Amino acid sequence: MNNIFVYCEFDEDHIADVSLELLTKARKLANELGCKLEAGILGHNLKGIEKHVFPYGVDVLHLADDKRLYPYTTLPHAHLIIDLFEKIKPEVALFGATSVGRDLAPRIASKLKCGLTADCTSLVFGDHKDNKSGKEYTNLLYQIRPAFGGNIIATIINPDTRPQMATVREGVMKKEFHSESYKGTVKHIDVKELLHDDLFPVRVVERHMEKRKVNIKGSPVIISGGYGVGSKENFDMLFELADILGGEVGASRAAVDAGFVDHERQVGQTGITVRPKLYIACGISGAVQHTAGMSESAKIIAINNDPKAPINQIADYSIIGNIEDIIPKMIKYYKKNTK
Secondary structure, three states: OOOEEEEEOEEOOEEOHHHHHHHHHHHHHHHHHOOOEEEEEEEOOOOOOHHHHHHHOOOEEEEEEOHHHOOOOHHHHHHHHHHHHHHHOOOEEEEEOOHHHHHHHHHHHHHHOOOEEEEEOEEEEEEEEOOOOOOEEEEEEEEEEEEOOOOEEEEEOOOOOOOEEEEEOOOOOOOOOOOOOOOOEEEEOOHHHHOOHHHOOOOOOOOOOOOOOOOOOOOOEEEEEOHHHOOHHHHHHHHHHHHHHOOEEEEOHHHHHOOOOOHHHEEOOOOEOOOOOEEEEEOOOOOHHHHOOOOOOOOEEEEEOOOOOOHHHHOOEEEEOOHHHHHHHHHHHHHHHOO
């Protein structure tokens, strides 16, 4: 069994959260298979970067350090990763479902003629029997993702070609150290030998990066509203409650489509995946498309006038009633009891 590989995105002197989440998951998958976890970082000024990935259980870190590799451009990164895959022949290769991952992974899959599943929300190993040929496969990567607009959850396998490749959405995996003292091996990629001028038809002259105005993913408290909130004006109550609790306002797709709030606040399969300490769902029915993005919250409070709403099945506490009656009372008493 060959190893599991994670492509780690490096930008602005740090490794992307989604890459660290993938390392956490990949370490567990590697333990199941009894194989090594390998990772790759391509960029510039990477000295000491291994200290940030080894604690996640990385056994082998492949580094390509060259000023031409930062910022990211497609051709040189794809060329180096393809060459590396042809040498190490990974069993599984994982990428973040980011603008970089969505650009890079398909090019690699096309060149190596292997399958690729995009926007996965879960990864597990399992067995499969082909009913036509009778051939049996063991330890295939089940690449699980929403399909048909989130109406079904599809399990996709890649039985006959390698590596088994997938891009994974940010926030769906938990980020945690394997061991703070874990030590792996660094292998340097011979960049000078592999890179040539034909790989640089595009040169980045200047970059302007706009920071996110809303940080829902990093908020410990999220007050989320659905179509049942009723109006943009009623959402103002959620913003007031979030301000008192030091949290952020989220929304379901239905609320975003209705124009109650901006898309950047959307939580769910087609939005952001969150894991706050407290998630208050206001006027949200609890369709699978939404709950897939917030079900890992530490504590869930549902406020809904429908006692049979699916959200109540995963909520720790359910409050049955109208938003217009309950939220103002919560604002009043939180103000009274919050220092």
